Amino acid sequence: MKKLIITGAANGIGRATVEQAIKDGYFVIAADKDRQGLERLQGVHGREVLETHVADFSDPAVIKGFIPALYERHTTIYGLVNNAGIYHGKSVYAYSDEQIDEILNVNLKALVYLSKDFAEREMKHEAPRAIVNISSVAGEVGSCDALYGATKAAVIGLTKANAWNFAPFVRVNAVSPALIHETAIYDTIPEYRRVEYARQEILKDPILPSGVAEVILLLIGEGFRHMTGKVIPVDNGAYPR
Template identity: 85%
Template sequence: MKKLIITGAANGIGRATLEKAIQQGYFVIGVDKDGEGLNALQRIHGSQVLETHVADFSDSAVIKGFIPALYERHDTIYGLVNNAGIYHGKSVYHYSDDEVDEILNVNLKALVYLSKEFAEREMRHEAARSIVNIASVAGEVGSCDALYGATKAAVIGLTKANAWNFAPFVRVNAVSPALIHDTAIYDTIPAYRRNEYARQEILKDPILPGGVAEVILLLVGDAMRHISGRVIPVDNGAYPR
């Protein structure tokens, strides 16, 4: 049974990915700061297929120590889905210093440390491994939340660089969602931006977390073994690029 780390696993895209991964036969290591959400998932799925960890990646010490501590319990792990992220939906003028530090830690610094610590350990096995980062259309076309857009643009750059850094054994790709319904972020996006995202879509079936999860797991798995350094949009055809 292949082991797969999923951060931000308690809700939204992370939860949908966790549930579909278990259905596909993975043993999932779910990580989130939402302990109650993780406990609910643990009760549903059980310890035979799910291990959960409460971790707040706004804390630099947690970021740096998480993967080393995990490998005290596991000899090898197949994949890492860097999904945890935060979005405030407000102008850069309204960010406090603490909020700037928080979003940089959660949305970017965590990916740097989790990815390199995972890759360093798994490259020793000289076998196929996979990292999938969750970017955003905001990192490609901009965002009304400058810090969110900046971190997601950096995730795209990190994905491409790490595809080189971790080759030939660890593939690194990104999924770039647009307007995803039924998530905590959806109601935080200003209405005018939601309307603009919807207007740009050429496919009209609303994108749900499960639809994004399907693309994530496709990238994680062996079917995409020849793909690395790519950004795959999940956006109903909006923003052709």
């Protein structure tokens, strides 16, 4: 059974990805700061398919220590889904210094450390491995939340760079969702932005976390073994680019 790390696993896209990964036959290592959310997941899935870790990726010590600690328990891990993220939906003027540090840590620095620490340990096996990063349409076309948009643009750059850095054994791709319903972020997005997202969509079936999860698992799987350094939109055709 292949092992897969998923961060931000307790809710939204992360939880849907856990569910899809278990359905597809993976053993999931799920991390989130939401202890109760993880406990709900563990209540549904047995320990033979799910291992949970309470982890706050705004904490630099957690960022740097998470992967090394996992490898004290696991000899090898097949894949990493960097999903944990923060969105405030507010002006750059409204950010405190602490919030700036927090969003940079969770949305970008965590991906830097988790990715390099994972790849460093797995490349020695000289076997196929995969990383999927969760970016956003906001990283491609901009956002009313400048810090969110900036970090998600940086995730795209990191994805492309690490596809080179970790070749030929670890593939690195990104998923770029647009307006995803039934998530904590959805209600935080200003109404005028939700209206604009909906106007741009040329497919009208609302995108749910499960729809994004299906794409993530495709990218992780062997069927996409020839793809790396790519950004795959999940956006109902909005913002052609």
